[in-house]
Each structure stands twice: as structure tokens, then as C-alpha cells.
Amino acid sequence: MEFDIIIKNGTLITLEGGIKSGKDINLGIKENWDIGIRNGKIEVVAPGIKDSARKIISANGKIVTPGFIDPHTHLIFAGNRVDEFGMRLKGASYMEIREKGGGIKKTVQNTKNASSEELYQSAKQRIETMLKWGVTTVEIKSGYGLELGTEMKMLNVVKKLKEEGYNVIPTFLGAHDIPEGWKKDTYIEHILSVMMPEIAGKKLAAFCDVFCEKDVFNPNDAMRILQRGKAYGLIPKIHADEITSSGGAEVSGEVQAISAEHLIYPSDNGLKMMAENGVIAVLLPGTSFFLNESIPPIEKFRNHNIPIAIGSDFNPGSSPIISLPLIMGIAAIKYKLYPEEIIAGVTINAAYALNIQDKKGSIETGKDADLLILKYKDYREILYWLGENPVEKEMLGGRIK
Ligand code: NIG
Ligand code: FE
Numbered sequence: 374m375e376f377d378i379i380i381k382n383g384t385l386i387t388l389e390g391g392i393k394s395g396k397d398i399n400l401g402i403k404e405n406w407d408i409g410i411r412n413g414k415i416e417v418v419a420p421g422i423k424d425s426a427r428k429i430i431s432a433n434g435k436i437v438t439p440g441f442i443d444p445h446t447h448l449i450f451a452g453n454r455v456d457e458f459g460m461r462l463k464g465a466s467y468m469e470i471r472e473k474g475g476g477i478k479k480t481v482q483n484t485k486n487a488s489s490e491e492l493y494q495s496a497k498q499r500i501e502t503m504l505k506w507g508v509t510t511v512e513i514k515s516g517y518g519l520e521l522g523t524e525m526k527m528l529n530v531v532k533k534l535k536e537e538g539y540n541v542i543p544t545f546l547g548a549h550d551i552p553e554g555w556k557k558d559t560y561i562e563h564i565l566s567v568m569m570p571e572i573a574g575k576k577l578a579a580f581c582d583v584f585c586e587k588d589v590f591n592p593n594d595a596m597r598i599l600q601r602g603k604a605y606g607l608i609p610k611i612h613a614d615e616i617t618s619s620g621g622a623e624v625s626g627e628v629q630a631i632s633a634e635h636l637i638y639p640s641d642n643g644l645k646m647m648a649e650n651g652v653i654a655v656l657l658p659g660t661s662f663f664l665n666e667s668i669p670p671i672e673k674f675r676n677h678n679i680p681i682a683i684g685s686d687f688n689p690g691s692s693p694i695i696s697l698p699l700i701m702g703i704a705a706i707k708y709k710l711y712p713e714e715i716i717a718g719v720t721i722n723a724a725y726a727l728n729i730q731d732k733k734g735s736i737e738t739g740k741d742a743d744l745l746i747l748k749y750k751d752y753r754e755i756l757y758w759l760g761e762n763p764v765e766k767e768m769l770g771g772r773i774k
Contacts, residue, residue: 376409376416376426377771380744383408383432386752387418388439388721388735392653394680398713400752401735408437410742413771418736430766430773432746436755438716439735440509440743440767441697442723445634445655445684447514447546448503449496449527452483454689467664467691468588468616477517477550480689484517484527493530499687499695500539504774506696507764509743510540512684512727514582516549519560521568528577538770540743542727545569545578545607548590548598561594565601573605579728580631581607585614585621592620599628608728614638615660626650632682632726636669637661644670648677653726656718657686658704659694668708681710682726683718702759712753742771 385408387401409417409424417424457470457479470476484492500511513531518524524547531543547564551557572578581602585595599609609628613621615635622643625633633639633647634655647654654674661668674681685700686692694700697719704710710718724734732741746766747755755763767774 374424376411376424378410378428378430379422379424379426380408380410380437380746381422381429381431382434383437383746384434384750385418385736386436386438386716387737388717389737392680392722392725392730393717394678396675398711398717400713400716405434408736408744410771413742415736415738415740415742418738430746434750435765436747436749436752437736438745438747438752439720439733439740440745440769441507441719442510442727442734443503443508443685443687443697443719444512444632444682444723444726445514445657445686446511447516447686447688448499448511449492449513449515449530450480450484450517450689451487451491451495452480452689453693454479457690476690478553480517481519481523481550481552485523489526489530492527493533496530497534500534500541502695503697504767504769505764506698506762507745507767508697509767509769510542510727510729510733512542512544514544514546514549515578516546516582519547519550519552521571524568524572525577528572532577540733540769542580542729543578544580544582544610545572545602546582546584548583548594550584550589557590557594561598564598569601569605569607573602573607578607580610582610582612584612585619585624586612587617587619592624595621595624596628599624599630603628610634614643616666622647625652631728634684635660637667639670641673644673644677644679648679653680653682653722655682655684655726656704656708657684657692658708659692659700660686662703662707663692663694671708671710680722680725681714681718682722683715684723696762698755698763699760702756705756712756715756716752742768744768
């Protein structure tokens with residue numbers, strides 16, 4: 374048999390065997406193994422592959438991982454929020470700025486005014502940058518439109534990027550805030566009866582998300598929106614307990630969401646409900662770091678065996694940090710997550726959080742050949758050389774980038 378490519382003598386971090394949770398995560402490391410790749414897929418994972426290949430790449434004992442998966446971003450937006458950053462540096466809080474009409478509302482205005490082409494160009498550039506940092510699959514949320522036209526404009530940009538071969542996964546986040554001049558209940562009604570049918574009907578989103586937070590959408594609102602989304606075939610996700618303990622973790626359990634995200638202040642009952650319903654915790658250490666806020670109760674997730682995924686939350690307000698490896702380092706230092714949890718968090722567990730575990734997230738036969746050869750021989754170096762790009766070579770669908 375002839376392969377397209379063989380990667381030889383890697384220290385493979387395979388992440389084989391499904392979703393990971395608990396205190397003792399096994400990364401499935403294989404030292405000095407090879408990977409045979411054909412038609413964009415991983416065909417053989419074994420030591421000493423003897424077959425021929427059109428191209429042989431020697432990893433020389435360096436780490437080979439699945440491409441990183443970023444399961445939570447808001448990367449389509451126009452403008453920036455550097456003025457607010459300046460205000461925060463002088464003591465204003467994220468929610469105070471929001472109350473004064475800044476925050477998400479400012480980006481909504483900018484995004485409404487931007488053309489599709491502008492949004493497309495900036496999103497593409499951001500995805501290319503992420504790719505250089507090892508991210509081969511990215512979830513992207515809408516939510517800077519808060520009206521049908523702009524939400525569709527954002528989701529159509531994701532569609533276009535997907536058609537061009539990028540691994541992008543769209544989430545409808547119409548319930549990101551309450552638009553200027555609207556009453557909350559009227560807007561929710563509008564989401565349910567106008568936005569959702571159109572967006573789900575055109576298959577522009579795979580997931581539905583809600584910002585469940587004090588003074589934004591409460592748990593009842595979130596339940597209503599996510600239930601209806603489910604009826605339209607949109608898998609529920611939720612921004613839960615990010616700034617205050619607001620009942621989001623409970624909602625994620627009740628609606629059987631695929632994931633609850635942020636989770637700085639989940640209640641004990643919320644965690645129990647997440648565990649009982651198989652909800653994945655998507656943690657966003659870049660946001661805690663950038664807003665200088667608290668951290669989630671990591672030990673409780675471990676005790677409940679709740680699987681942890683890690684994302685960038687890349688957005689102009691709370692996490693303009695485009696480097697997932699930097700965020701992985703922050704996860705180690707600020708969240709005190711173990712290196713094994715962090716690596717599983719940006720690979721196999723992130724794949725589960727996006728329902729793409731059959732294709733991505735591990736080095737196993739039949740999966741897409743999205744792979745990274747890193748600069749290091751010890752995977753802890755990804756966290757240790759904080760701020761350095763760990764990627765030596767990356768492969769997307771069997772093609773070297
Ligand atoms: O995940 N919390 C809501 N959404 C984003 C922030 C978006 C923004 O500030 O523009 C988040 O932190
Ligand atoms: Fe977010």
C-alpha cells in the first residue's frame with residue numbers, strides 16, 4: 374500500500390479512547406510511532422510502518438498531536454473595544470461598561486455597519502492566524518447582530534469560510550444581549566418566531582447558545598430559547614455563570630445541553646445536574662485572565678467527572694487573545710489545570726463539545742489528518758514556553774500548511 378504521507382518517529386499524543394474526565398487523564402502517548410495518511414485521513418497508527426509513501430516526514434521524537442480545536446469563539450466582529458480596555462485599566466468593570474451602552478452593544482453597532490466582505494476578510498485573517506498557532510477547527514458564534522439581517526450576515530460568513538475548506542462550526546447566539554430599544558420578552562419572542570425558523574431552516578447553525586446572566590437572559594428565558602432551538606435541530610450550549618452565579622449550569626443539565634461554558638460561579642446543584650446529564654464544561658481561561666476575574670471550581674469538576682474542554686472565547690470585549698497555546702498556558706498557571714487536562718481540553722474533549730468526535734480530536738484510524746508536529750519532545754513545554762508558538766508543522770486534512 375502506498376500512503377500519501379507518513380509521519381515517522383513521533384511522540385504521538387493520540388488521545389485515543391474517547392472523552393476524558395477525572396483526576397487521572399491518560400493521553401495515550403506512543404513513543405517512536407508512525408502515522409500513515411491517505412486521502413486526508415489517518416489510516417494507520419503504529420510503530421515502524423514499512424510501506425512506501427509519496428512523502429515522508431520525520432518527527433525525530435518530537436510531539437505530534439491532533440490539531441487543536443477551539444470550541445468557543447466570537448471571531449466575527451467589526452471594530453475593536455480598545456477604548457473600553459483603557460477604561461477597564463483605570464478601574465471600570467466589564468458590566469459597568471455594558472450598563473453605559475458599551476460592551477457587546479458597541480460591537481453590535483460596528484458589526485451592523487460592516488459589509489459582509491469586511492467581516493469575511495477579517496474573519497479569514499483571524500482563522501489563518503489561529504491556524505498558525507495550531508488551531509485546525511474553530512467554533513464561531515453569531516450574536517453581534519441581534520436582528521435577523523446581521524445575524525444571517527455573520528452566519529453566512531461562516532458558511533462561506535466552510536465552503537472554502539476551513540473547519541468552522543456555526544452557533545446561533547441571537548440571545549447574546551437585548552437589542553437597543555427592545556423589551557426583553559418581545560425580543561425573545563422575535564428570536565423564537567422569526568430568527569430561529571429562518572436560521573435553522575437555512576441550516577446556518579449547528580448549535581444554539583444563550584448568554585444566561587443577571588440583567589441579561591435569566592434561566593427561564595434560556596430554557597425557553599434552548600428548548601425551542603432543540604425543536605429546530607439546534608444543539609443547546611449556554612454561557613453559564615460567567616459573571617455571577619445565575620443558574621446557567623442548572624439550565625444546561627435540564628435542557629441536556631452539549632456544553633455549558635465559562636462556569637466561574639456554578640452552584641453545587643448545577644454541577645450535579647451537569648454531571649448527571651453528561652454536559653461538558655467549556656472553560657475559557659483567557660477571559661478570566663483578561664478581565665482579571667475569578668476562576669472556576671476546577672476540583673469540583675474533577676470530583677464530578679465532568680469532562681473539561683478549553684476555548685479562547687476570542688472576542689473584542691472579554692478575550693481578544695488569538696493564541697490558544699497562550700490560553701493553554703494561562704489554564705495551567707491561573708486555572709491550575711493539569712497539562713493532561715489542558716491537552717485533552719483542546720483536542721478530544723473539544724471535539725465532543727462540538728459533536729465532531731467521529732472525525733476529529735484524536736490520532737486514531739479513520740479520523741481526519743489534522744495534525745501538529747510541535748517543536749518540543751515533552752508536551753508540558755507547550756505550557757512552559759509561555760507565549761511561544763509551539764507549532765513546527767501543521768497538517769490540515771492531510772495537507773501540510
Ligand atoms: O463570552 N459573555 C458574553 N459574551 C462574550 C463577550 C462578548 C463581548 O464582550 O463582546 C463572552 O465573554
Ligand atoms: Fe463567549
